[in-house]
Structure formats: C-alpha cells, structure tokens
Amino acid sequence: MNASLRPHAPRSSAPPARGAALAAGAVAVCLLVAGCSASDGSDAGTEAAGRAGTARIKVALVTHGERGDAFWDLVRKGAQTAAAKDGIELTYVSDATGAGQAELLRDAVRDRVDGIAVTLAKPEAMKGAVADAMAAGIPMVGLNSGIDDWRSYGLLEYFGQDESLTGRALGDKLDALHAQHALCVIHEQGNVALEARCAGVKKTFGGRTEMLYVDGADPKAVTASVTARLRQDPSIDEVVTNGAEIGLEAVKSVKSAGSKARIATFDLSKNVVKAVQRGDVQFAVDQQPYLQGYLAVDSLWLYRSNGNLSGGGEAPVLTGPAFVTKENVAEVAKYAADGTR
Numbered sequence: 001m002n003a004s005l006r007p008h009a010p011r012s013s014a015p016p017a018r019g020a021a022l023a024a025g026a027v028a029v030c031l032l033v034a035g036c037s038a039s040d041g042s043d044a045g046t047e048a049a050g051r052a053g054t055a056r057i058k059v060a061l062v063t064h065g066e067r068g069d070a071f072w073d074l075v076r077k078g079a080q081t082a083a084a085k086d087g088i089e090l091t092y093v094s095d096a097t098g099a100g101q102a103e104l105l106r107d108a109v110r111d112r113v114d115g116i117a118v119t120l121a122k123p124e125a126m127k128g129a130v131a132d133a134m135a136a137g138i139p140m141v142g143l144n145s146g147i148d149d150w151r152s153y154g155l156l157e158y159f160g161q162d163e164s165l166t167g168r169a170l171g172d173k174l175d176a177l178h179a180q181h182a183l184c185v186i187h188e189q190g191n192v193a194l195e196a197r198c199a200g201v202k203k204t205f206g207g208r209t210e211m212l213y214v215d216g217a218d219p220k221a222v223t224a225s226v227t228a229r230l231r232q233d234p235s236i237d238e239v240v241t242n243g244a245e246i247g248l249e250a251v252k253s254v255k256s257a258g259s260k261a262r263i264a265t266f267d268l269s270k271n272v273v274k275a276v277q278r279g280d281v282q283f284a285v286d287q288q289p290y291l292q293g294y295l296a297v298d299s300l301w302l303y304r305s306n307g308n309l310s311g312g313g314e315a316p317v318l319t320g321p322a323f324v325t326k327e328n329v330a331e332v333a334k335y336a337a338d339g340t341r
Helices: 045-054 070-085 098-110 123-135 161-175 192-204 219-233 244-259 270-278 290-304 330-337
Strands: 057-063 086-092 113-119 139-141 159-160 183-187 208-213 238-241 262-266 281-286 323-325
Touching: 045 070, 057 070, 057 098, 057 192, 057 290, 070 086, 070 290, 086 098, 086 183, 086 290, 098 123, 098 330, 123 139, 139 290, 159 290, 161 192, 161 219, 183 192, 183 219, 183 323, 208 219, 219 244, 238 244, 238 290, 244 262, 244 270, 270 281, 270 323, 270 330, 290 323, 323 330
Parallel strands: 057 086, 057 113, 113 139, 139 159, 183 208, 183 238, 238 262, 262 281
Antiparallel strands: 281 323
16 A cells, blocks of 8 residues: 655654663553544544643554555554554555565655654665664654564564564474474565564474465465465375465365365454354464554654653564464454454
C-alpha cells in the first residue's frame, strides 16, 4: 500500500537523549477491550490529546506487509488503537519490496514526522533509509522483523518475537508430536524472519526438515507448489507455514494431494482460529501482531512525552511465541472474532 504521507507543520522539540532515558522501567500496557472500532486518530485524536495533556504528534508506521494480508491488518488496527488513545496522527504505509519500503521510509523523513515505527524484514535494503532517519533526528522503533539488527541500526526499542527461538520451540513441539518429515514453506525469499524460523525448526527437530520457497503474492501458486511437493514425497507428515493465509492454502494442498500430513503455522488469524477448531490446522504460533502495532506506536508517544524506553532500550520486548492448539483455542476465539487476535 504505497500511500503518500500527509504534510504537516514542523516537528516539535527534539526527543530527549537516549542515554538519559535508559533507567526507565518496562512500559505497562493497557489493551483496549474487544469491540473497539479502528481509527486513524483523525476524529478521536483531539480528545485523546486533551486527556494525555501533550501536543499532538505525527507518526509513520512503515512495514513490508502485503496489501490485504490479515496479519498486517491486525498490526495496523493495534497501531490505530494506540494512536487514537494518544492523540497521534498516524499514517500507515507498506511495500513488500526492500527498495520500495526504503523509499517509503525516506518519504517519512522528508515529511518531517515526529516518530517512525519500522519493520526490518530485509535489513540491508533498509540500512541507508534508516541512517537518513537517524541523521534527521527522528526517533525510531522497530517491530515484527529485525530483532538481530535494531540496536546496531540505532533504533530505540523493538517489539516482536525472537524468530529463531520461536522456530526452535516449534521444532521441539514437532518432536513431541512424533513427526518425522517437515516441509517448511517460506513465502518471501530473503525475509530474515521467515528464514530464521525455518532454521530454528531444523535446529531442534529430530526428524528431517526441508525448505520450500513459494510466491506468497500468488495464493494459487502457493497451493500448487505445496500440492506438487506432497505428491512427490508422501513421507512428508508435517507442513509448517510462515503465515496464516499460507497455512490455509496448505490445507487445500493437503486435501488436493491426498496427503496425511498435518499443518502447523506461524501466525494467527480469525480463519486460522476456525481451522484449529475444526482440526484442519494442528496448531498455530501467535506472535500477537495487534500488540506489536499497539506497542510500537504507543512507545513513540511515551518516549516523546516522558522519555520512556521499554526494555531500557537494550532488550527487545517479546510478544510471542504463544501456541494456539485445539485445547486452548476457545480462549483466543472470542478476541479473534472481534478482530484483535
């Protein structure tokens, strides 16, 4: 979604020095109850700003999310909820390519926003644009992707899950379920988070792990590729996908191939919750995208208004992993139905 950023008045006073804020404790987060409508802050912002008692600021959320992806809809909704609470004027933009996302980040710098939340799925492609934002003195936080790079790139905070650790946890779970041959489907080649997950699975899973690269922008191609591999090798008894929508495509593949493979997926959505309830998906690993968007935007308001840094600016704030299985899915289903999980 390559929407352009709206122009605004020059940024307010420079952010407080990072070093002076390192003593700040962890930020306590109050999640809004399910059922709240998402907003970009344009209507609710003035009232929220009055409650917060601070000047209204502008924040850009720049991600690598694909248009219409349910995962990124949740990230955006969490960000919008925080923006409405804090009186922030929020702009969300995304581009799945590293070059495109880097240009969107430069747009935010040229627009002189007061803060930027950014994903680093392809760190090398983003390095120059991040440096431009640093040089402009714009406070930046990371979310979702880039846990290995956010500190060296100069970002203030990071919100997400440790993808390698999460992959290892999934590998252990496959062992407990007595799986023997896992097909780990990577739908965006070069995405460091997806590569780390599958590498983590391979590290701890006692059976065989193989990678399959597919074009995540083409659901039919995903289904065809997974189906073909399952037909070629009936020994595959577990398909591991790296996204909720890819997991649902794998359900079709298993049925089409006549395979007995089970499906596990990283990431959660309303439809994946239903698939877990039906037994079509064995389990899902939730990294709480709504929470990532919420925390990233809220952290910029806290930093600018009170100098706070979650994790002291040194440790990432982990939002996952949480395993959602048939045994506990009912606890999550009500929030998924409201569009926040």
